[in-house]
Amino acid sequence: MAYLKNTWYVAALSTEVGADELFHRKILGTSVLMYRKQDGTAVAMRDRCPHRFAPLHLGKKIGDEIVCHYHALQFDCSGQCTHNPHGEGNIPKAAKVQTFPLQERYGFIWIWMGDKAADPGLLPDYSPLDDGPPTGVGHTYMHMRANYELIIDNVMDLSHIDHVHGEIISTRGQLSPIVPQVRETENSVFARWEWKQTPPILVLAGFLPHPEKEARHFFDVTWMPPANIQLSVGGAQGDTPFEQGVGAYDLHTTTPETETSTHYFFATRRNHNIHDADFNAMKLQAMRDAFEKEDGPIIYGVQEEMETTDFFSLNPVLMSNDVAAVRARRLLARLIAKEEEGAGGSAAPAARTAAA
Numbered sequence: 001m002a003y004l005k006n007t008w009y010v011a012a013l014s015t016e017v018g019a020d021e022l023f024h025r026k027i028l029g030t031s032v033l034m035y036r037k038q039d040g041t042a043v044a045m046r047d048r049c050p051h052r053f054a055p056l057h058l059g060k061k062i063g064d065e066i067v068c069h070y071h072a073l074q075f076d077c078s079g080q081c082t083h084n085p086h087g088e089g090n091i092p093k094a095a096k097v098q099t100f101p102l103q104e105r106y107g108f109i110w111i112w113m114g115d116k117a118a119d120p121g122l123l124p125d126y127s128p129l130d131d132g133p134p135t136g137v138g139h140t141y142m143h144m145r146a147n148y149e150l151i152i153d154n155v156m157d158l159s160h161i162d163h164v165h166g167e168i169i170s171t172r173g174q175l176s177p178i179v180p181q182v183r184e185t186e187n188s189v190f191a192r193w194e195w196k197q198t199p200p201i202l203v204l205a206g207f208l209p210h211p212e213k214e215a216r217h218f219f220d221v222t223w224m225p226p227a228n229i230q231l232s233v234g235g236a237q238g239d240t241p242f243e244q245g246v247g248a249y250d251l252h253t254t255t256p257e258t259e260t261s262t263h264y265f266f267a268t269r270r271n272h273n274i275h276d277a278d279f280n281a282m283k284l285q286a287m288r289d290a291f292e293k294e295d296g297p298i299i300y301g302v303q304e305e306m307e308t309t310d311f312f313s314l315n316p317v318l319m320s321n322d323v324a325a326v327r328a329r330r331l332l333a334r335l336i337a338k339e340e341e342g343a344g345g346s347a348a349p350a351a352r353t354a355a356a
């Protein structure tokens, strides 16, 4: 399967890669080892020894270097072999491990899997996640048994909320009839829904002045390649503008593990009750439950039934609620095709870019 390569994907939560352990995860079908140098900087390399292909995460860390568990070749964090305990200790020229550029931002470690020079400027700005106390933000990771684009579709089309999710984020039937405003640029797709409901969305209601009365709400989502969606939700009552209402700023981002499995990362920063650590933990768990127990089963069912990752080849029925998700799919397909052409490969199959 073709992925966009010369771009940043989240490889791990910052908290997943500790000071001592050798963390490993398959990303875009490639096994990657991550660990921290003694100064705390995270590094990533292929999780495979060039000798007999032992996973390097089974080895150990000595200073900033990794020792393979099988025959003890040692590698520095540039992937260069620095020690061979066998024979005369010559270091074979090919004893080098591929490394991957990382940058650590917004509570995540982002990885560059492409062959072009890593461009830090291509990482979108998610700095609102950093803006406030640690008790006002949560980060989490979920493993999903589905292609990453099915998860993007699910967030770009929030009309599923009232059908799939429970009381906590119900819009009481208001969302589905709305055709969102959609805007597209050369590297983003934006959608916005606005509506009124009584009572307000439960997760926000308790922080509004009149928890039982009508509130105005909005959702907006901005997808940027390869698989990042910034989602804002807000509520306000009376004449209060949305900017002074209650709300949250979320990042949904997915990283393909394989064609049909995905690392799903999520972060949420709210503007209310920001010093309450217990509420913070409870809210994050509630969001995880919604994704894993409510979105998960339907997305897994879709993936199994599709038996392919080529969505458009199945001639899906498309409705007004699909506009943003379909635009994101098409834009991603165009970017992948362009990257492959640039690399001398063939363009993506016509079905992937065909008008739906």
Ligand code: FES
Binding pocket: 049, 050, 051, 052, 053, 054, 068, 069, 070, 071, 072, 073
């Ligand atoms: S497999 Fe790593 S040193 Fe032999």
Ligand SMILES: [Fe+2]
Binding pocket: 154, 160, 161, 164, 165, 290, 295
């Ligand atoms: Fe959902």
